[in-house]
Amino acid sequence: MISDRFDFTHLPDLKVDDVIKQVETYQKDFDRELMRECYLFAENAHSKQKRSSGEPYIIHPLNVAYTLSRLKMDVDSIMAGFLHDVVEDCDVSAELLKEKFGTNVAQIVVGCTKISKIKFKSKQESQAENFRKMIVAMAKDIRVIIVKLADRMHNMRTLQYMAKEKQVQKAQETLDIYVPLASRLGIHSVKSELEDLCLRFIHPESYYRLAEKVAMKKTDRDEYIRSTVDSIIGYLNEYSIKAEISGRSKHFYSIYKKMQMRGVDFDQIQDLLAFRVIVGNITECYKTLGVIHSHFTPVPGRFKDYIAMPKANDYQSLHTTVIGPRAERIEIQIRTFEMHEIAETGVAAHWKYKERDKKKNDDKLKWVHDLLEMNQNLDNNSEFMNIITSDLDAGGIFVFTPNGDVLELRHGSTPLDFAYAVHTEVGHRAVGAKINGKMVGLRYRLKSGDSIEILTNKSQEPNKDWLKIVKSSRAKTKIRQYLLKVEREKQRKVGEQALEEALKSYGTSIKALTKKNEFHKVFDELHAKNLDELFIHLGSKRHHVNEVLKKIPSVDFQESEETKKKIDSLYQKLEKTAKKASNKENAVVVDGLDDIVVRMGKCCNPIPGDPIVGCITRGRGITVHTANCHHIIDSKELRNVDVEWNSNYSFKHPVNIYVITHDRPGILARVSKNINNIGVNIRSALAKSLPDQKGSFVFEVEVRDFSEYLKVVSVVEGMDEVISVRRA
Ligand code: MN
Numbered sequence: 001m002i003s004d005r006f007d008f009t010h011l012p013d014l015k016v017d018d019v020i021k022q023v024e025t026y027q028k029d030f031d032r033e034l035m036r037e038c039y040l041f042a043e044n045a046h047s048k049q050k051r052s053s054g055e056p057y058i059i060h061p062l063n064v065a066y067t068l069s070r071l072k073m074d075v076d077s078i079m080a081g082f083l084h085d086v087v088e089d090c091d092v093s094a095e096l097l098k099e100k101f102g103t104n105v106a107q108i109v110v111g112c113t114k115i116s117k118i119k120f121k122s123k124q125e126s127q128a129e130n131f132r133k134m135i136v137a138m139a140k141d142i143r144v145i146i147v148k149l150a151d152r153m154h155n156m157r158t159l160q161y162m163a164k165e166k167q168v169q170k171a172q173e174t175l176d177i178y179v180p181l182a183s184r185l186g187i188h189s190v191k192s193e194l195e196d197l198c199l200r201f202i203h204p205e206s207y208y209r210l211a212e213k214v215a216m217k218k219t220d221r222d223e224y225i226r227s228t229v230d231s232i233i234g235y236l237n238e239y240s241i242k243a244e245i246s247g248r249s250k251h252f253y254s255i256y257k258k259m260q261m262r263g264v265d266f267d268q269i270q271d272l273l274a275f276r277v278i279v280g281n282i283t284e285c286y287k288t289l290g291v292i293h294s295h296f297t298p299v300p301g302r303f304k305d306y307i308a309m310p311k312a313n314d315y316q317s318l319h320t321t322v323i324g325p326r327a328e329r330i331e332i333q334i335r336t337f338e339m340h341e342i343a344e345t346g347v348a349a350h351w352k353y354k355e356r357d358k359k360k361n362d363d364k365l366k367w368v369h370d371l372l373e374m375n376q377n378l379d380n381n382s383e384f385m386n387i388i389t390s391d392l393d394a395g396g397i398f399v400f401t402p403n404g405d406v407l408e409l410r411h412g413s414t415p416l417d418f419a420y421a422v423h424t425e426v427g428h429r430a431v432g433a434k435i436n437g438k439m440v441g442l443r444y445r446l447k448s449g450d451s452i453e454i455l456t457n458k459s460q461e462p463n464k465d466w467l468k469i470v471k472s473s474r475a476k477t478k479i480r481q482y483l484l485k486v487e488r489e490k491q492r493k494v495g496e497q498a499l500e501e502a503l504k505s506y507g508t509s510i511k512a513l514t515k516k517n518e519f520h521k522v523f524d525e526l527h528a529k530n531l532d533e534l535f536i537h538l539g540s541k542r543h544h545v546n547e548v549l550k551k552i553p554s555v556d557f558q559e560s561e562e563t564k565k566k567i568d569s570l571y572q573k574l575e576k577t578a579k580k581a582s583n584k585e586n587a588v589v590v591d592g593l594d595d596i597v598v599r600m601g602k603c604c605n606p607i608p609g610d611p612i613v614g615c616i617t618r619g620r621g622i623t624v625h626t627a628n629c630h631h632i633i634d635s636k637e638l639r640n641v642d643v644e645w646n647s648n649y650s651f652k653h654p655v656n657i658y659v660i661t662h663d664r665p666g667i668l669a670r671v672s673k674n675i676n677n678i679g680v681n682i683r684s685a686l687a688k689s690l691p692d693q694k695g696s697f698v699f700e701v702e703v704r705d706f707s708e709y710l711k712v713v714s715v716v717e718g719m720d721e722v723i724s725v726r727r728a
Helices: 016-024 030-043 059-070 075-085 084-089 093-101 103-116 125-139 142-157 164-184 188-202 206-217 218-237 250-263 282-295 337-345 348-359 366-376 380-391 414-421 424-428 473-504 512-516 520-526 531-539 545-550 561-582 630-635 669-675 708-719
Strands: 244-249 273-279 318-323 330-338 399-400 404-410 430-435 439-440 452-456 587-590 597-602 612-617 619-625 643-645 653-662 681-690 692-702 721-726
Touching: 016 030, 016 059, 016 093, 030 059, 030 084, 030 093, 030 414, 059 075, 059 142, 075 103, 075 142, 084 093, 084 103, 093 103, 093 399, 103 125, 103 142, 103 681, 103 708, 125 142, 125 164, 142 164, 142 188, 164 188, 188 531, 206 218, 206 250, 206 414, 218 244, 218 273, 218 282, 273 282, 273 337, 282 318, 282 330, 318 721, 330 337, 404 414, 414 424, 414 430, 414 452, 414 473, 424 430, 424 473, 430 708, 439 708, 452 630, 473 512, 473 545, 473 561, 520 531, 531 545, 545 561, 587 630, 612 630, 612 643, 619 630, 619 643, 653 669, 653 708, 669 681, 669 692, 669 708, 692 708
Parallel strands: 273 330, 597 619
Antiparallel strands: 244 273, 318 330, 399 404, 430 439, 430 452, 587 643, 612 619, 653 692, 653 721, 681 692
16 A cells, blocks of 8 residues: 555546445444435536536536545535535525435534635634634534535636636635644544645645655655565564554645744755554554654654644554665554544544444443544534634634734624624724624624624713623723723812812912912822812812812911811702703703703704704704704704713614515514514504505604614614615
């Protein structure tokens, strides 16, 4: 046996029977007719499509299914291999697949379809890891990733039919995303083939130079491999160890990487050959190592014991490098048959062992048992998936920014968490979001794969409720900081006004005393750095105003019950006003004007979160309009004032929502129920029939603010019968 690696080229004459024959080598009982039917279903679905090579499309799913059978995957995965493109390319429904081929097959195909919709837009290195985690998080079933890897492998094998630009892009994506996945899952055969294919398209000159040099020495090398294999077999026979030995030249990509790393030329790379010794059990592995080391000189520092300490992907073997018969380095791997199976097909091998487990081989190694127990139930491999995902640390969900970058967030995160992850200011001003183009409120729960755009509004402000909406500690901290700042500012104002008022009765002011440098002693003794800090101390009642007065040299302060009472009642008054200011009866705060009558424009009916403008109307106070209301735009000569939403105002605002639906019986009741279900009250509803079997409705609903309005819109928009929703 010279080489055990997979064929490099795609198989153009593959037939469904080749796949079935391959499955028969490891699986006794399975429904061959169902598999054939599955193949015919795919062939029929793809009948009008062609590959870039000009071949009928079905050759692609056939190759994918065949690769999966070479990986000894379970029958459901093979069928999913045939069907993996029919949902995406042929509009076949998942329900139909479920009905014909079972839930498992349908779910694997749906998983593959989801992953193919992920767009790898970003070229940043740091993003690759996130994309990999995202794939794992979205796959849920490990078989989805394995089918996806087989799919990618065949696409890479036929990449030459694509445009040059696309070739490099696809190869780079494969190297960044899929090669590490294959490696992490321990599917070595797929990993090394993908690597070599990537090299061929990303650095074609290096690839072909290597291929040529390796080919030049081929006959010579084959002869050398044969004689080395023979002598190792001879040595092992003396100890009656039966072994299967193979030799091969190393994969191009690993030679290439070695050349790059050491900065050397092909001729200087010595250990081009690798040998593999497969024996019956672990004891023989170590015996074999001893025999080899006694006949060939080991290279110091090159022995690795992955049997005692398996790699994270369960890979086990002994590795050593020795000086071979021709005085050049050769690498030797020693392992058992089971270790070999796991090394070549990685997690894929678990399915095979699962089948065999029923027979309970006594000599089966404990770690294989452990893996099997972990993966007892084919229908429920979630625990096994958990182990893989926790290795990849894909604990959260993965979502897209508008630029196509991937962000990792915790489970249960909301658009608000996303907004704070993007930028603090975006978080503070967030009023809602568009998820995959649809409007949602701030409480929406994000899912992996969501593409998110945050809607902001300058007048938006964080409030205490937000602490309950967000999941991430970053967002919580930012909201707390903001609330604290607002609270401090309130205290500062109260403190400043209290002091100013108190100083009035002594015929002086803060300004006058500052000029004369009279606050020095106060700052020192009350540990305040400056006036603002002093005001905050006073406003938060850490210190009493009297304590300040006492320490000002030019103020002749007489402490008495009377002065204390006077100051205390002043405090009370100031605090009341401050509270009132932040808790106004009005929905909006008018710049510089108190106690003014404010009404909402009937024309545009603004709700909190909308950008607004105040319009002064003679004898009627101020009318508030949305900034884009025709009333504001049309009449420029009107006197406008700046107004802001009062964030403490919690009354409900009426807003009209105009809904167009397909005219179905009971539609009004269903829309109403959905709106009520999210806790929004409907004041009135108007219904009208339109031509073309359509219905139109105007709902007057009561919302707290813009984000609640968005919630109503998203819930109504989400209904199948609904055609459009807008604000009336
Ligand atoms: Mn495909």
